[in-house]
Amino acid sequence: MTGTLFADVTGEGNRTLVLLHGFAGSHRVWESVRRALPSGLRVIAYDLPGHASSLNLPGAGRAKATARAVIDDLEMRGIARCHMAGHSFGGAVAVLAAHLAPHAVASLALVAPGGFGREIAGDLMMARAQASNDNEIAIAVQGMFGPHCTVSSESVAEAIALNAVAGQRQKLVEMAAMIVRHGEQGAFPASMLEALTMPVHLAWGSLDAVLPLRQASAAPESFRLHRLDGAGHMLPEERPEAVAAIIAESLCDA
Numbered sequence: 001m002t003g004t005l006f007a008d009v010t011g012e013g014n015r016t017l018v019l020l021h022g023f024a025g026s027h028r029v030w031e032s033v034r035r036a037l038p039s040g041l042r043v044i045a046y047d048l049p050g051h052a053s054s055l056n057l058p059g060a061g062r063a064k065a066t067a068r069a070v071i072d073d074l075e076m077r078g079i080a081r082c083h084m085a086g087h088s089f090g091g092a093v094a095v096l097a098a099h100l101a102p103h104a105v106a107s108l109a110l111v112a113p114g115g116f117g118r119e120i121a122g123d124l125m126m127a128r129a130q131a132s133n134d135n136e137i138a139i140a141v142q143g144m145f146g147p148h149c150t151v152s153s154e155s156v157a158e159a160i161a162l163n164a165v166a167g168q169r170q171k172l173v174e175m176a177a178m179i180v181r182h183g184e185q186g187a188f189p190a191s192m193l194e195a196l197t198m199p200v201h202l203a204w205g206s207l208d209a210v211l212p213l214r215q216a217s218a219a220p221e222s223f224r225l226h227r228l229d230g231a232g233h234m235l236p237e238e239r240p241e242a243v244a245a246i247i248a249e250s251l252c253d254a
Contacts (some may be wrong), residue, residue: 005046005073006053013040016079022088024128024172026052028158032240038248050171061175067096085109085247087236098196107254108200109247111235112208115188117215122180124210129172134160146209146232155237194220199253203246205231
């Protein structure tokens with residue numbers, strides 16, 4: 001890999017929690033979650049390749065390459081073992097990181113993760129990618145949250161700020177076309193999910209407009225499912241306290 005992933009590091013402790021955002025996000029989507037996490041954690045929230053301060057790094061839109069980049073960065077930091085939480089595309093990245101380096105991942109908290117089924121609302125993702133002004137961005141963000149979910153002004157402001165990064169809009173279009181092909185996303189083989197031996201917690205909103213809740217049925221019985229009624233896809237921003245509590249449970253199980 002060429003270049004270094006941007007990481008926002010907060011907190012101190014003998015346990016490290018890695019946070020991986022979803023498509024069209026950045027480390028900032030975890031702000032409210034981080035404030036609700038238990039103390040005694042070193043938290044590393046990345047900007048994944050193709051996003052924000054990691055815009056021009058290789059691997060953008062490719063979950064396996066992104067997972068490898070995260071693993072390499074953690075090794076460079078001297079972190080031999082960590083806990084991971086990933087949202088949407090970041091959830092798929094977390095699964096692959098745990099598959100590639102199971103010795104390095106103590107627990108997983110997967111928040112509406114990609115890869116649990118072929119179905120995906122690619123039209124909503126492309127609308128978010130192609131949004132070119134503040135009004136279009138606000139409408140696209142609402143689509144990603146879902147029609148029955150409230151979008152905060154802060155979430156819209158963060159999306160507008162992300163799009164203000166030079167080259168970000170075109171990169172989002174490229175990534176959306178890579179993640180969704182012929183109207184579908186890639187899906188993990190059942191055997192790959194079943195091979196994960198660390199504690200895995202799975203959070204899903206009942207009104208998810210991007211990745212439907214029924215995809216959780218593809219999870220092994222060993223995964224603990226947390227159904228968040230009335231919530232949409234953007235759980236770190238919609239239900240930060242609930243997501244933080246689920247992450248805390250995954251830490252306790254490890």
